[in-house]
Amino acid sequence: MADAARDTPRVLVPVAVLEGESVSESLADFLAAADVVVLGYHVIPEQTPAEQASLQFEERAQTAVEDLAALFREAGGDVETRVAFTHDRDQTVARVADEVDATATLLPNPVGDVEDVLVPLRGAIDTDRLAALVATLLAADPGTVTLWGIAAEVGEAEAAAAVERASATLRERGLDPARVATETSVADAPIRAIVERSADFDVIVMGEGEESLWSLLLGEDAERVAEAAVAPVLVVRDAPAGE
Amino acid sequence: MAPETGAANRAGETPATSGPEAVEDEATITEEGTELERSIGLVGGVAIGVGTMIGAGIFVFPGLAAGRAGPAAAGSFAIGAVVALLVALPASELATAMPKSGGGYYFISRALGTLPGAVVGISIWLGLVFATAFYLVGFGNYAAELLAQLGLPAAGVVTPLALVFGVLLTALNLVGTENAARLQNYVVGLLLTILVFFLGYGGLDAVGVFGRASTPEAFLPFGLAPVFTTAALVFTSYLGFAQVATVAGDIKRPGRNLPLAMVGSVLLVGVLYVGTIFVATSAMGSLALGRAGETAIVDVADAFLGTAGVFAILLAGLLATVSSANASILSTSRAVFAVSKDALVPRYASRVNLAYGTPHVALAMAGGPILVLVALGETEVLAEVASFLHLVMYGLMCVALVAMRRNEPEWYDPDFRVPAYPVVAGLGALASFGLLAFMQPTSQLIGVAVMLAAAGWYAYYARDVELKGVL
Numbered sequence: 001m002a003d004a005a006r007d008t009p010r011v012l013v014p015v016a017v018l019e020g021e022s023v024s025e026s027l028a029d030f031l032a033a034a035d036v037v038v039l040g041y042h043v044i045p046e047q048t049p050a051e052q053a054s055l056q057f058e059e060r061a062q063t064a065v066e067d068l069a070a071l072f073r074e075a076g077g078d079v080e081t082r083v084a085f086t087h088d089r090d091q092t093v094a095r096v097a098d099e100v101d102a103t104a105t106l107l108p109n110p111v112g113d114v115e116d117v118l119v120p121l122r123g124a125i126d127t128d129r130l131a132a133l134v135a136t137l138l139a140a141d142p143g144t145v146t147l148w149g150i151a152a153e154v155g156e157a158e159a160a161a162a163v164e165r166a167s168a169t170l171r172e173r174g175l176d177p178a179r180v181a182t183e184t185s186v187a188d189a190p191i192r193a194i195v196e197r198s199a200d201f202d203v204i205v206m207g208e209g210e211e212s213l214w215s216l217l218l219g220e221d222a223e224r225v226a227e228a229a230v231a232p233v234l235v236v237r238d239a240p241a242g243e
Numbered sequence: 244m245a246p247e248t249g250a251a252n253r254a255g256e257t258p259a260t261s262g263p264e265a266v267e268d269e270a271t272i273t274e275e276g277t278e279l280e281r282s283i284g285l286v287g288g289v290a291i292g293v294g295t296m297i298g299a300g301i302f303v304f305p306g307l308a309a310g311r312a313g314p315a316a317a318g319s320f321a322i323g324a325v326v327a328l329l330v331a332l333p334a335s336e337l338a339t340a341m342p343k344s345g346g347g348y349y350f351i352s353r354a355l356g357t358l359p360g361a362v363v364g365i366s367i368w369l370g371l372v373f374a375t376a377f378y379l380v381g382f383g384n385y386a387a388e389l390l391a392q393l394g395l396p397a398a399g400v401v402t403p404l405a406l407v408f409g410v411l412l413t414a415l416n417l418v419g420t421e422n423a424a425r426l427q428n429y430v431v432g433l434l435l436t437i438l439v440f441f442l443g444y445g446g447l448d449a450v451g452v453f454g455r456a457s458t459p460e461a462f463l464p465f466g467l468a469p470v471f472t473t474a475a476l477v478f479t480s481y482l483g484f485a486q487v488a489t490v491a492g493d494i495k496r497p498g499r500n501l502p503l504a505m506v507g508s509v510l511l512v513g514v515l516y517v518g519t520i521f522v523a524t525s526a527m528g529s530l531a532l533g534r535a536g537e538t539a540i541v542d543v544a545d546a547f548l549g550t551a552g553v554f555a556i557l558l559a560g561l562l563a564t565v566s567s568a569n570a571s572i573l574s575t576s577r578a579v580f581a582v583s584k585d586a587l588v589p590r591y592a593s594r595v596n597l598a599y600g601t602p603h604v605a606l607a608m609a610g611g612p613i614l615v616l617v618a619l620g621e622t623e624v625l626a627e628v629a630s631f632l633h634l635v636m637y638g639l640m641c642v643a644l645v646a647m648r649r650n651e652p653e654w655y656d657p658d659f660r661v662p663a664y665p666v667v668a669g670l671g672a673l674a675s676f677g678l679l680a681f682m683q684p685t686s687q688l689i690g691v692a693v694m695l696a697a698a699g700w701y702a703y704y705a706r707d708v709e710l711k712g713v714l
Binding site for chain 2: 046047048052053055056061083085092095
């Protein structure tokens with residue numbers, strides 16, 4: 001996998017800078033083990049030309065993003081910054097994530113000290129990028145990770161296999177097995193199950209999830225989790241096609 | 244780009260040029276590295292063009308045109324489409340070379356200099372205000388007709404209804420409802436659906452599918468000459484394709500989508516117009532159409548489908564006038580931004596509201612005068628003045644293309660190049676300026692007065708501003 005050649009995973013941190021959104025110091029500390037791209041964006045209504053908004057707010061947005069970047073730099077991270085004015089947040093985040101080839105995108109939520117990571121795994125997903133990211137983030141921190149396979153029905157083997165693979169990858173990457181807990185359970189409503197457990201953890205790392213009718217109606221799985229959960233969510237992007 | 248000494252306007256402001264910037268398919272990147280996301284796709288671009296144009300051609304002109312040229316009025320609309328294409332092609336090339344908000348004003352100020360730019364920029368602002376007032380009164384007429392059909396009292400409600408809707412549309416854009424622009428797409432979509440159904444049914448009926456033979460009628464009852472003079476009259480129904488260029492800064496893949504949206508929307512409405520005339524003249528004969536005048540299309544619907552048809556066409560009329568009015572209010576606000584950014588009017592005019600993120604000053608400079616004009620009446624004369632001012636801009640755009648091509652600056656690198664440009668741009672300019680001669684003297688007089696006033700403002704306020712070739 002081409003990704004393995006680039007050792008440090010890259011995390012995209014989109015922040016609505018002019019709305020006062022920010023990233024807590026503890027979360028910055030946690031993420032700084034990865035390469036970080038801070039994307040300060042400002043969403044404007046469609047009747048306002050992006051150019052017009054940038055004329056007035058560009059400096060303020062640039063300053064705010066630099067302040068955020070400084071937070072990551074102080075935590076020892078390698079930081080790149082982007083500033084964007086847009087009519088469509090998701091379009092901008094997706095475009096920048098593609099351009100910087102981000103491993104994961106952060107959906108921010110308030111958080112205190114970051115120690116315990118929950119990794120819900122569903123179906124036959126590619127766990128390599130996900131496990132590589134978790135291993136990097138936890139390498140410098142004392143926290144634990146819980147690999148949680150969620151099967152749709154009793155007897156489904158895919159979830160357990162995914163947990164097994166992820167656990168093996170974490171071991172290979174040098175994470176102390178004592179810090180890795182594994183479990184598998186069955187849930188009818190996996191999103192709700194993840195949200196319910198989120199209170200016991202500080203960060204959730206999960207895959208993008210498959211596109212389905214539900215995701216079209218209700219939003220992507222990770223977004224639904226981030227909206228309802230207490231913890232920030234790192235959404236691991238699927239490997240680009242052809243890799 | 245550092246301003247030259249003496250480049251400031253009376254208030255000491257200089258054009259806010261964003262400097263050398265990279266135009267990519269999905270975003271523009273400014274000198275400081277800020278990304279400006281492009282979020283309007285091809286469909287959105289076509290919706291702006293069609294939404295601005297479609298009102299007049301179908302809901303005002305069929306009766307007037309058929310009365311003057313007979314069934315050959317369809318040919319008049321086709322000639323109008325050809326002239327519009329002659330301008331749309333140069334506009335497309337300029338827009339792909341300069342995919343920035345501002346449209347025609349931007350091309351003219353960069354290619355021909357500040358004075359022509361200022362005259363076009365300021366008079367197009369007023370022209371759009373006039374046009375919007377006209378659309379709103381049209382809306383009031385259709386709404387009143389609908390009330391009358393429902394058996395409700397409809398006397399004297401035209402102006403109040405137009406005012407209420409003018410306030411509503413302005414407020415909607417001010418408060419920045421997230422989906423204001425998407426709403427436009429749906430309105431245009433629904434409108435097209437009704438029209439295509441109407442034309443499909445009427446077209447089948449006209450060729451005798453439903454058993455009722457249509458009245459055979461001489462195609463050219465008045466000879467060939469009225470076909471051309473009528474083309475001048477109905478060209479108003481093609482004003483608006485250039486509005487697509489005013490959002491050029493926000494269009495995805497501008498090199499492909501701008502030409503497609505401009506040319507495509509002209510072709511789309513051209514086909515609809517020609518089809519409408521064909522169906523209308525087959526249904527009623529051009530004499531009866533001519534007598535019915537501006538609401539002829541309602542009578543045509545009645546002839547085909549009875550009351551249901553009348554309601555459908557009245558609903559379509561409401562949608563068409565609302566979409567034209569809304570698109571024009573947005574264009575007006577962008578026109579104000581374009582001249583304000585270039586220091587031709589005070590920078591204050593391009594302020595963005597902090598709470599809503601909308602350009603509230605520019606929107607007020609659109610909505611305010613529009614409401615005053617609607618309240619005062621006399622919008623029909625002003626609509627022709629709006630056409631006059633647009634035609635001046637179209638002609639100058641063609642001149643701008645020739646100026647650019649004859650001495651191509653280093654930065655001039657359009658994705659789309661007009662084939663045989665001297666012929667196309669020459670004919671486009673000739674046709675645009677030629678149509679001015681066919682207008683009523685009052686409109687010509689007011690139009691020239693507006694342009695002189697704009698030039699006067701330039702001389703007073705922004706004489707030192709240098710825009711030619713400034714990106």
